[in-house]
Amino acid sequence: MxxxxxxxxxxxxxxxxxxxxxxxxxxxxxxxxxxxxxxxxxxxxxxxxxxxxxxPLDSKLCHSAPFQWxxxxxxxxxxxxxxxxxxxxxxxxxxxxxxxxxxxxxxxxxxxxxxxxxxxxxxxxxxxxxxxxxxxxxxxKPRLHMFYQQRVMDVPDGLPKWSGINEDSELIEDSPPEKIKEEERERIKR
CATH class of the missing domain: 2.170.150.70 (Metal Binding Protein, Guanine Nucleotide Exchange Factor; Chain A)
Known part of the structure; x- marks a missing residue:
């Protein structure tokens, strides 16, 4: 063959x-x-x-170059x-x-x-x-967005949006308030 x-x-x-x-x-x-x-x-x-x-250990939407799941x-x-x-x-x-x-x-x-x-x-x-x-x-299913400040468009999906790498950056204001509180509780537990 x-x-x-x-x-x-x-x-x-x-x-x-x-x-x-x-x-x-x-x-x-x-x-x-x-x-x-x-x-x-x-x-x-x-x-x-x-x-x-x-x-997966985690699943994210990354808005850095290139945008990727x-x-x-x-x-x-x-x-x-x-x-x-x-x-x-x-x-x-x-x-x-x-x-x-x-x-x-x-x-x-x-x-x-x-x-x-x-x-x-x-x-x-x-x-x-x-x-x-x-x-x-x-x-x-993605849990969050990272490098969201670099986005080319808004994504109103209810997921937390981080300015950089999650937990090493700031949550962006348009993140849903309940998700921000949930993320903060998780950070404190660690």
Missing amino acids: STSSFDTCPKSTSDKDKWKTRPPYRVHLPNEKFHTLYEASCHCGRVKYQLGREK AAIFHKDDINFVKGHHCLEWYDPTEKTVEHKLPCKVRCDYCHSPIMDEGRNMILLFPSLIHFKSDKERENF
Whole structure:
């Protein structure tokens, strides 16, 4: 059986490729019994992955550049089943295309953004997840807005709106009063 160029990705064994053996890119072996709760893929299907956590650690709407809906996960919560060798990185700090944290990760073929990889966590883009029910989608519902002062339009959705990174910034006045009180109670508990 022949393999089309669409199904193959460049393979490399250089020292620079050690990322392939570490989370989030390390492929879980069958005997590790990764518990799959969700499946996702880039738009062309060249990169496929699974998630093993029912709900993200957090889910946010970020108004920084670019505007994005992001769900935060531990790096061990993801299992690439296809195409992890077909990923490209972009380091926005140094403006280079290398795997240097933090970085942006995308499919090298269709250029779908897959995630932002930080030093300890990943920010996945829920729009790539193949939800099987409204209940599953509800698990990823955004809890808040961050960098809302940089918005290009008002979003009257009843969610708290932070000027920067939540809890490290100020709540913006047009946040619903009951949500502001709820957020403040949560901050005090911590």
